[in-house]
Amino acid sequence: MTAPAPVPSVVFPYRDLLGIEGLSPEEITLLLDLSERYSQANRRPGKKRKTMRGRTVINLFFETSTRTRTSFELAAQRLGSDVINMQVADSAIKKGETLVDTAVTLNAMHPDILVVRHPESGAVKLLAEKVDCAVINAGDGSHEHPTQALLDAQTIRARLGRLAGITVAICGDLAHSRVARSNILLLTTMGARVRVVGPPTLVPTTFERLGVEVHHDMRRGIADCDVVMMLRLQTERMQGSYVPSTREYFRFFGLDYAKLSAAKPDALVMHPGPMNRGVEIDSEVADDFGRSAIQTQVEMGVAVRMAVLKVLTRNVDAGLAEPPP
Amino acid sequence: MSVITGGPSGRTAYLNARLLDPASGLDTMGDLLTVGGEIADLGSGLFKDGAPHDAMIVDCAGGCLAPGLVDMRVQLREPGDEHKETIETASAAASAGGVTAMVCLPDTNPPIDDVAVLEFIARRAREVRGTKVFCYGAATRGLEGAQLTEMGLLSETGAVAFTDGGRAIANAQVMRRALLYARTFDALLVQHPQEPTLAKDGDMNAGEVALRLGLSGIPAVAEVMMIERDLRLVESTGGRYHAAHISTAAAVEAVRAAKARGLRVTCDTAPPYFTLNETAVGDYRTFAKLDPPLRAEADREAIVEGLADGTIDVIASDHAPHDQDSKRQPFAQAEFGIVGLETLLPLSLALVHKGRMSLNALLACLTVKPAELLGLPLGRLAKGAPADFVLFDLDRPWRIDSDQFRSKSKNSPFDDAPVQGRALRTVVAGRTLFTFDNITAAVA
Numbered sequence: 096m097t098a099p100a101p102v103p104s105v106v107f108p109y110r111d112l113l114g115i116e117g118l119s120p121e122e123i124t125l126l127l128d129l130s131e132r133y134s135q136a137n138r139r140p141g142k143k144r145k146t147m148r149g150r151t152v153i154n155l156f157f158e159t160s161t162r163t164r165t166s167f168e169l170a171a172q173r174l175g176s177d178v179i180n181m182q183v184a185d186s187a188i189k190k191g192e193t194l195v196d197t198a199v200t201l202n203a204m205h206p207d208i209l210v211v212r213h214p215e216s217g218a219v220k221l222l223a224e225k226v227d228c229a230v231i232n233a234g235d236g237s238h239e240h241p242t243q244a245l246l247d248a249q250t251i252r253a254r255l256g257r258l259a260g261i262t263v264a265i266c267g268d269l270a271h272s273r274v275a276r277s278n279i280l281l282l283t284t285m286g287a288r289v290r291v292v293g294p295p296t297l298v299p300t301t302f303e304r305l306g307v308e309v310h311h312d313m314r315r316g317i318a319d320c321d322v323v324m325m326l327r328l329q330t331e332r333m334q335g336s337y338v339p340s341t342r343e344y345f346r347f348f349g350l351d352y353a354k355l356s357a358a359k360p361d362a363l364v365m366h367p368g369p370m371n372r373g374v375e376i377d378s379e380v381a382d383d384f385g386r387s388a389i390q391t392q393v394e395m396g397v398a399v400r401m402a403v404l405k406v407l408t409r410n411v412d413a414g415l416a417e418p419p420p
Numbered sequence: 421m422s423v424i425t426g427g428p429s430g431r432t433a434y435l436n437a438r439l440l441d442p443a444s445g446l447d448t449m450g451d452l453l454t455v456g457g458e459i460a461d462l463g464s465g466l467f468k469d470g471a472p473h474d475a476m477i478v479d480c481a482g483g484c485l486a487p488g489l490v491d492m493r494v495q496l497r498e499p500g501d502e503h504k505e506t507i508e509t510a511s512a513a514a515s516a517g518g519v520t521a522m523v524c525l526p527d528t529n530p531p532i533d534d535v536a537v538l539e540f541i542a543r544r545a546r547e548v549r550g551t552k553v554f555c556y557g558a559a560t561r562g563l564e565g566a567q568l569t570e571m572g573l574l575s576e577t578g579a580v581a582f583t584d585g586g587r588a589i590a591n592a593q594v595m596r597r598a599l600l601y602a603r604t605f606d607a608l609l610v611q612h613p614q615e616p617t618l619a620k621d622g623d624m625n626a627g628e629v630a631l632r633l634g635l636s637g638i639p640a641v642a643e644v645m646m647i648e649r650d651l652r653l654v655e656s657t658g659g660r661y662h663a664a665h666i667s668t669a670a671a672v673e674a675v676r677a678a679k680a681r682g683l684r685v686t687c688d689t690a691p692p693y694f695t696l697n698e699t700a701v702g703d704y705r706t707f708a709k710l711d712p713p714l715r716a717e718a719d720r721e722a723i724v725e726g727l728a729d730g731t732i733d734v735i736a737s738d739h740a741p742h743d744q745d746s747k748r749q750p751f752a753q754a755e756f757g758i759v760g761l762e763t764l765l766p767l768s769l770a771l772v773h774k775g776r777m778s779l780n781a782l783l784a785c786l787t788v789k790p791a792e793l794l795g796l797p798l799g800r801l802a803k804g805a806p807a808d809f810v811l812f813d814l815d816r817p818w819r820i821d822s823d824q825f826r827s828k829s830k831n832s833p834f835d836d837a838p839v840q841g842r843a844l845r846t847v848v849a850g851r852t853l854f855t856f857d858n859i860t861a862a863v864a
Contacts, residue, residue: 116572118448187759294600294601294603294659295601295603295604296597296601300658311604312604327435334567335560335566335567335568335569336567336568337568337597338568339567339568339601340570342570342571345574346572347572347604406784
């Protein structure tokens with residue numbers, strides 16, 4: 096007598112996408128494969144689909160953003176959804192409304208998906224607990240930015256063909272970066288080796304607990320890497336509190352050809368944008384289309400967000416929505 | 421100043437010396453040969469078949485020949501306060517005291533918080549061509565304890581370590597980030613360990629003497645509090661830390677315990693803290709006004725003990741020149757600090773004469789230990805090492821006379837003090853920068 100075959104479980108059965116943490120390699124792969132299909136479709140004319148016709152997506156941004164908001168907006172429109180953008184300047188938060196009150200108010204309007212960015216870590220999860228619709232974290236404080244990590248991963252897959260076994264150096268202000276946290280979680284889950292590089296004020300050794308190598312010397316940190324991922328350094332952190340000056344930062348941690356020569360000859364250069372040219376990245380490197388994947392990242396951004404919107408819509412329709420992992 | 425550069429071949433032979441090299445433990449009668457700026461050879465019986473014919477001969481007459489002193493705490497006052505001291509006068513004072521390398525604190529005016537200031541001092545030192553000069557970089561901009569300096573660029577320009585000089589880095593977050601950031605370049609952070617809120621407006625050590633004189637006190641606890649706070653930060657950041665001029669028993673104990681725990685911690689003291697106690701303030705003597713202040717007798721004894729057991733790594737002069745106007749003031753208004761370059765060696769040798777330290781152990785605190793701490797290839801009496809050394813008479817008794825100081829400033833509480841041991845000749849990079857009275861010197 097043979098044992099009963101295991102019931103095939105649904106991949107990615109969640110209502111929300113609040114972070115990369117807790118996702119399995121299969122779940123990440125599902126989203127990336129779907130992204131790849133959308134990225135090909137996006138290159139053809141006639142991009143608009145009916146997948147989300149009649150749905151409402153609200154982009155709720157408590158922090159100014161142009162590219163992420165635009166990317167989500169475009170993704171939702173291409174899937175046929177209605178989209179409303181709410182910036183913090185327009186919202187009642189400015190008039191003293193609490194986050195939870197805002198959530199309850201929006202919930203009463205019955206949106207299908209809320210895309211939320213908030214300057215405080217954990218705020219998006221708090222909001223998600225108070226609404227009935229699906230929630231996508233578009234960046235919460237220094238915590239997570241899952242769609243950025245997915246688009247970075249899809250960019251690497253598109254350019255290098257795989258994630259497992261490659262070495263990625265993430266350089267710069269790791270301490271305050273939600274992009275870095277989500278990328279570390281995703282890349283290590285997918286079997287890539289990750290190094291983090293920067294001065295100890297921005298890259299505390301505690302990062303070792305996340306299963307990555309910590310380096311304080313740029314050349315050693317990016318030596319033989321397949322991907323060099325630069326992070327944006329906020330100007331207010333370069334006035335002497337974390338880093339003494341932009342010129343010193345560029346001298347020791349800015350990505351120029353001299354330092355890049357330590358990486359693999361065809362190593363990919365990435366940056367989540369917007370770039371500080373001459374601070375964390377040299378213009379020549381940023382504009383080198385052979386090396387720089389920065390344009391591909393933007394392209395993949397729309398595709399990845401379409402994939403996430405599609406999967407969350409599917410889950411609601413199929414009654415699959417589980418509490419977030 | 422007479423500068424003798426050697427024989428026609430640039431060679432100089434030093435005969436009949438007690439050769440002392442604390443790094444290797446060498447302590448033997450012998451000879452030493454310099455060629456140009458380097459020690460070419462040394463050892464007992466080196467010239468048993470006669471000294472080289474083309475060398476200049478210096479008969480050391482049995483005197484001690486040791487690596488030149490590396491003084492890791494000197495205020496050069498140039499740029500900014502040239503009426504108190506210049507690189508040239510400090511160099512003359514250093515040579516007279518057997519000091520061959522000075523490390524300049526960043527509290528010049530402007531402070532050494534920018535590469536340009538460091539380059540200026542380096543250029544002036546090259547022009548003076550005397551004692552070797554090295555510089556600290558400021559740890560924070562303007563020594564204001566708030567924003568980090570460009571430690572990487574300063575290190576590349578030659579800064580040997582980072583400190584805010586005579587000011588404590590008081591803000592714990594700034595200190596933590598300075599320790600972290602310095603790790604990028606494996607740089608040493610030197611703290612003036614004093615809790616400023618406790619030391620504020622203080623004139624001298626808090627205690628009976630201050631009470632009787634009606635002066636406001638700086639409590640001994642102000643020092644150990646700052647060190648203990650810093651040690652916690654060192655432990656959590658993995659930084660390299662050095663506590664400057666420690667003066668209290670509690671501080672010695674804190675450093676001793678930290679070393680036992682394996683932390684990367686070192687410290688130094690200065691001669692007044694193992695030579696004098698708070699009673700030296702006597703009748704409002706502003707020459708005995710120091711920062712940190714002269715402490716109680718039990719503290720002085722603990723400093724000696726700390727040196728003897730190796731807890732205290734380095735003795736530095738903490739040379740702080742001040743003109744008469746700065747010191748001839750009511751005690752509370754007088755400046756802190758004393759000159760020390762010319763008294764560093766004789767005051768330190770007292771520890772040997774009193775049997776508290778061996779000669780080589782003491783010399784290590786003045787030469788190779790500070791050199792290694794700051795990553796300087798100095799402080800060795802060895803083949804191939806730079807020809808920076810001092811010939812001194814270990815036993816010669818004399819009285820310190822501040823009128824004879826080559827320093828521009830004469831602020832010393834040790835004027836007229838009887839001491840034993842004196843520098844006779846000081847050589848930097850093979851060039852004799854200083855000789856004392858009737859030492860034989862002739863070209864063969």
